[in-house]
Amino acid sequence: MSVDVIRARALDGVAHGFLGRRGGVSEGLFASLDLGRRSQEVDGWITENRRRAIAAVAPGAALCTVYQVHSAEVVTVGDAYxxxxxxxxxxxVTDRPGLLLGILTADCAPVLFADRQAGVVGAAHAGWKGALAGVTDATIAAMERLGARRTSIVAAIGPCIARASYEVDDGFVATFTGPDPANERFFAPGRAGHHQFDLEAYVAHRLAAAGLTRIAALGLDTYVDAPRFFSFRRATHRGEADYGRQISLIAAD
Known part of the structure; x- marks a missing residue:
């Protein structure tokens, strides 16, 4: 089975892809394109999966990722590491050809950015904590420091947990509505004391509020599509011991 590469039409002309879980060599709970490096790696699963991911999006590029901590911290990449x-x-973010930026997710929203004219790209991991803290705003600002123009940046939000699958409690809602009561619109009523959070819509809102005018949201729910995507929340609900991570990639020309 080949690597499942999902592309956003808004990013046409830029080497990129939101990869699903198909097309790799890992097995069991991590089948088959798991990119989350952990101690139980067997027979070079992650090494081979990284090779396949790179080949599917930007053959020959050097893959750069980060140790994700649910923050708003952004790294400007000048050389491979x-x-x-x-x-x-x-x-x-980077403006260096030959570098491939990667973000791992398993329900959080991966966001890929590009200013084709400036040759600047970015990738952000937007879980609820990072999204609320402003990781997408920080990514846009870092791209501008490399010469990108906010009015020229295109952003695409990849597969993430959808509102129908994302139940939260009253305290979670207060975390969002405390700083801005208007954030209530990203929550739908649920069972008593609970609500359904629309992470994708919230991230799109933050991008628009930052001044981006071209934003694509793919509308793919990681939770409900087990054959195609890894999901932390689905694994938790099933009582599984661990879960895999998919990768989203973008490269500068």
Missing amino acids: PHEARPRADAL
Whole structure:
């Protein structure tokens, strides 16, 4: 089975892809294109999966990722670095050809950015904590420091957990509505004391509020599509011991 590469029409002309879980070599709970490096790696699963992911999107490029911590920290990448030396952050930007930026997710929203004219790209991991803290705003600002123009940046939000699958409690809602009561619109009523959170819509709102005018949301729910995507929340609900991570990639020309 070939690697499942989902592309956003808004990013046509830019080497990119939101990869699903198909087309790799890992097995069991991690079948088959798991990119989350962990101690139980067997027979080079992750190494081979990384090779396949790179080949599917930007053959020959050097893959750069970060040690994700649900923050608004952004790294500007000037040169390739080994996986073991990856910095603690949740977004990357670059203007260097030959570099491939990667973000891992398993329900959080992956966001890919590009200013084709400036030759600047970015990738952000937007879980609810990072999204609320402003990881997408920080990514846009970092791209501008490399010469991108906010009015020229295109962003695409990849597969993430959808509102129908994302139940939260009253305290979670207060975390969002405290700073801005208007954020209530991203929550739909649920069972008593609970609500359904629309992470994708919230991220799109943050991108629009930052001044981006071209935003694509793919509308793909990681939770409900087990054959195609890994999902932390689905694994938790099933009582599984662990879960895999898919990768989203973008490269500068």
